[in-house]
Amino acid sequence: MDQGTTSSRAIVFDKRGHIVSVAQKEFNQRFPQPGWVEHDALEIWSTQAGVTAEATTKAGLNGKHIAAIGIANQRETVVVWDRKSGIPIYNAIVWQDKRTAEYCAELKRQGKAEEIRAKTGLVLDPYFSATKIKWILDHVAGARERALAGDLLCGTIDTWLIWNLTRGELHITDVTNASRTLIYNINTLSWDAELLALFDIPKNILPLVRSSSAVYGETKTTIFASKVPLAGIAGDQQAALFGQRCTESGMVKNTYGTGCFMLMNVGTKPVISKRNLLTTIAWQVDGATHYALEGSIFIAGALVQWLRDGLGIIDRPAEVEDLAARVADSGGVVFVPAFAGLGAPYWNSRAKGTLFGLTRNATAAHIARASLEAIAYQTTDVLQAMEADSGVPIKELRVDGGATVDALLMQFQADVLDTQVIRPKVIETTALGAAYLAGLAIGYWKGGDEIAGFYAIDQTFSPTQDRENIARGLKAWRRAVQALENWTLNA
Numbered sequence: 493m494d495q496g497t498t499s500s501r502a503i504v505f506d507k508r509g510h511i512v513s514v515a516q517k518e519f520n521q522r523f524p525q526p527g528w529v530e531h532d533a534l535e536i537w538s539t540q541a542g543v544t545a546e547a548t549t550k551a552g553l554n555g556k557h558i559a560a561i562g563i564a565n566q567r568e569t570v571v572v573w574d575r576k577s578g579i580p581i582y583n584a585i586v587w588q589d590k591r592t593a594e595y596c597a598e599l600k601r602q603g604k605a606e607e608i609r610a611k612t613g614l615v616l617d618p619y620f621s622a623t624k625i626k627w628i629l630d631h632v633a634g635a636r637e638r639a640l641a642g643d644l645l646c647g648t649i650d651t652w653l654i655w656n657l658t659r660g661e662l663h664i665t666d667v668t669n670a671s672r673t674l675i676y677n678i679n680t681l682s683w684d685a686e687l688l689a690l691f692d693i694p695k696n697i698l699p700l701v702r703s704s705s706a707v708y709g710e711t712k713t714t715i716f717a718s719k720v721p722l723a724g725i726a727g728d729q730q731a732a733l734f735g736q737r738c739t740e741s742g743m744v745k746n747t748y749g750t751g752c753f754m755l756m757n758v759g760t761k762p763v764i765s766k767r768n769l770l771t772t773i774a775w776q777v778d779g780a781t782h783y784a785l786e787g788s789i790f791i792a793g794a795l796v797q798w799l800r801d802g803l804g805i806i807d808r809p810a811e812v813e814d815l816a817a818r819v820a821d822s823g824g825v826v827f828v829p830a831f832a833g834l835g836a837p838y839w840n841s842r843a844k845g846t847l848f849g850l851t852r853n854a855t856a857a858h859i860a861r862a863s864l865e866a867i868a869y870q871t872t873d874v875l876q877a878m879e880a881d882s883g884v885p886i887k888e889l890r891v892d893g894g895a896t897v898d899a900l901l902m903q904f905q906a907d908v909l910d911t912q913v914i915r916p917k918v919i920e921t922t923a924l925g926a927a928y929l930a931g932l933a934i935g936y937w938k939g940g941d942e943i944a945g946f947y948a949i950d951q952t953f954s955p956t957q958d959r960e961n962i963a964r965g966l967k968a969w970r971r972a973v974q975a976l977e978n979w980t981l982n983a
Contacts, residue, residue, distance in 0.1 A: 531583060536653075567668075705775070763785055
């Protein structure tokens with residue numbers, strides 16, 4: 493199960509890690525106020541249940557044929573629901589939501605940011621879960637009293653799905669999702685009492701934290717006629733890191749989805765960034781906890797959706813490559829797509845999406861080209877920070893996600909990074925990583941060496957453009973980011 497920001501997806505994999513069947517369904521995005529993003533948690537559950545049944549049926553299978561279920565999920569998005577009825581008390585607040593920006597700014601003024609980073613590896617930003625949970629408890633009538641009385645539960649989307657899959661029997665999460673909340677100590681591997689007090693979140697509403705690969709229980713829903721083991725959980729980006737087989741320190745992947753998320757495996761000890769990257773838990777398997785450095789870019793594929801739905805210059809996301817290819821370059825247009833603020837390495841929650849360099853000669857093709865270039869430039873900012881933090885030069889970048897089918901983007905990414913970009917044959921590595929974690933837990937695969945043999949390269953993009961043009965483009969990009977940051981100073 494791959495529960496994402498804009499759609500729910502289910503994929504059946506076979507013993508060789510090949511895709512047998514896929515089902516996917518988009519769900520509604522809710523924007524009640526500028527900067528607010530919400531989902532209907534019941535719609536998330538119904539779409540995920542529906543595509544799971546559909547993918548199984550498409551493959552001509554039933555529950556008896558399914559060895560285990562792994563879950564990958566959009567991270568940081570939170571749900572608070574009634575323990576007895578199972579009804580959410582408010583819409584799910586999505587990771588992109590910025591309603592708690594001022595609260596985060598106040599905590600920074602109080603000098604809390606460094607304490608939080610030392611314990612969680614995260615920057616103090618509305619992106620993460622704790623301030624969203626606090627907002628629901630503070631703003632829904634009677635919520636805090638009900639929470640203290642033990643009548644409410646909360647969790648990220650993995651927790652919500654498992655609670656529904658087991659009809660309320662399991663209220664759990666895994667270490668990767670817990671590490672994205674701002675209240676989980678990645679050093680002690682526990683909910684942190686001081687941070688819970690800071691955010692005023694009662695511990696009794698939080699899930700039990702488990703390993704990323706273990707048999708947690710069995711399904712009890714009517715999706716399957718028989719019970720199926722639930723055996724793997726990971727936040728979507730950590731699942732993709734595992735699915736890309738980035739199991740050695742220094743290996744890096746970038747997922748091009750709604751946002752862009754680059755992770756580097758840094759081994760079994762956390763590395764605290766000096767350049768505004770995140771330190772996060774990569775996974776916990778067989779008792780060993782692995783850590784990663786992460787650069788989170790909030791808008792990537794969502795930018796292409798905006799070109800379709802907001803500007804109307806394309807009818808389908810796949811058309812953006814052809815439109816961008818009509819021009820040799822962006823014609824001086826630079827797009828900083830900060831629709832949900834700027835993520836790593838800037839972390840400016842007040843930033844807004846901005847186009848620079850428009851002239852009467854600018855066309856839809858130039859804007860499309862600038863949009864693809866923006867995705868690559870943001871990735872470059874993160875990769876350079878990652879190299880500096882880790883002291884490891886990155887020789888290759890493994891890529892996955894829907895936007896990797898865009899050869900123009902992938903080639904430009906290789907050119908800007910001046911390194912090889914490797915696209916695997918199976919680009920659904922988020923779901924694949926969750927499947928691997930579940931399969932390893934039940935012995936479907938014997939170990940990492942067996943699944944490492946399944947990794948197959950579809951295409952390698954090598955840098956080709958001359959460095960002068962690339963340097964000019966990067967300089968213009970950084971001028972644009974600086975101009976936008978200056979614009980937000982008195983916002």
